[in-house]
Amino acid sequence: MSNPTNEIDPGTHPGTYNAADYDRPSVTVDVVIFSLSLDDDDLRVLLMKRQQWPHAGQWALPGGFVQLGESLDQSAARQLQTKAGIDSVYLEQLYTFGDVNRDPRTRVLTIAYFALVPMSAVQIRDDEDSHTAWFSIFDLPALAFDHRAIIDYAYTRLRYKLEYTTVGFDLLPDQFTLTELQRAYQIILREKLDKRNFRRKILQANILEETGDMFREGEGRPAKLYRYLDDAMTEVKTRRLFP
């Protein structure tokens, strides 16, 4: 595992060498873009169909090389813009995948990000280009590279964060009803939540304000619309939102 001729340490004991002279892996960023479809109770991920070797014809996460002049966060944001036309959404670094043979071409590390985009912001040219499409996280096709593992990891993190942060709001449009919010939680957590308990807890957390408007659709009593108070902390202190 240890290769003495390559055992150089730029961080602590650099010799008189040029860091750029040594073997370097290729580095990409891949983004797991989540969105919610409340209509059919589905959590979806954006995938792109590969056109070339390796894994030609398989679906893969949107991603690309990290350029030398951009930070990792910038690179991930650029993928969102260029691949999905999405701007300024929730974006968080997830994990760096670096198994030696995860890419057959050469050594490629990938820094995985996950993004949450509200349904309303989704204007992907989905049909214009059948190489880009949304897939249910509960029914994924075969995926290129280790992208299945990356998505699984991202979904675990999403469920986890939902319990003690307010990331759920990033999947909803600016204004939403409490029923919509509850359904978002139910889809992601895959469990039914009690309506009264849910509403009490979310309102007691003091992170929502009524917009004053109402949402009417079809029959039934109109629902109050709420807005997320952005200045509310995103970490819900010491106690979980949904323990």
Add this chain to the structure above:
Amino acid sequence: MSNPTNEIDPGTHPGTYNAADYDRPSVTVDVVIFSLSLDDDDLRVLLMKRQQWPHAGQWALPGGFVQLGESLDQSAARQLQTKAGIDSVYLEQLYTFGDVNRDPRTRVLTIAYFALVPMSAVQIRDDEDSHTAWFSIFDLPALAFDHRAIIDYAYTRLRYKLEYTTVGFDLLPDQFTLTELQRAYQIILREKLDKRNFRRKILQANILEETGDMFREGEGRPAKLYRYLDDAMTEVKTRRLFP
């Protein structure tokens, strides 16, 4: 931010190109090695003094280049072995730091890891080589690169994980008393815990077994020694160990 000539996507739409032909950053791994000194109520980090430019004379995290033939986890484990002589400890990937100018030499990403080593496993040649030393996390010297930010991030993660996992045990030797365990928690969380409540909760969690031995030192009643049940889950289900 977007450079069209470099806008190639190996993950999704690779052209007929060689991934290795494009600009690649250098990639290192840096490890935040934590240890506890129960004697003086201190949480410590292992640092190494840099000998060369840049930041010569400043302290830095142990780390080094990722080699093409090793995974990231292997690379981190190798740093632990070669820099600190430590084997098989708790080791977890933390975050990848990739700001454009974090290293003045060239573009260098670093994948930060954090390690928890029990006091008993610490046999660093600390005085033999004054370039390696332990520092209190509460009183750090000036650090090279962005290593201060990396340590801060690692400490936040450690405190956080302590509350809902059992990582605390990885900082203790194989056998320990409940008082030692409580002090470990108190040092990391920086708060005093109630003795009775602490003991009740940790014992009710069913993750410890009595070794049968007693610990005697100086005056006072001897204390029962406990061992961590390794087969106990490390994630404490849905409820926090210390809410």
Add this chain to the structure above:
DNA sequence: ACAAAAGTGTTCGATATACACCCATGT
């Protein structure tokens, strides 16, 4: 009038928190 969705309180069990004294040993 009725169907459909929004909205609303209370009870009960579990858990967290606060708190003070006796026990076993070394000196």
Add this chain to the structure above:
DNA sequence: ACATGGGTGTATATCGAACACTTTTGT
């Protein structure tokens, strides 16, 4: 005998979980 650290139980407050009916609208 006393100093030192180990070990133990109870009462109260808070929080989570379970549970069903009324209100407002469209048709």
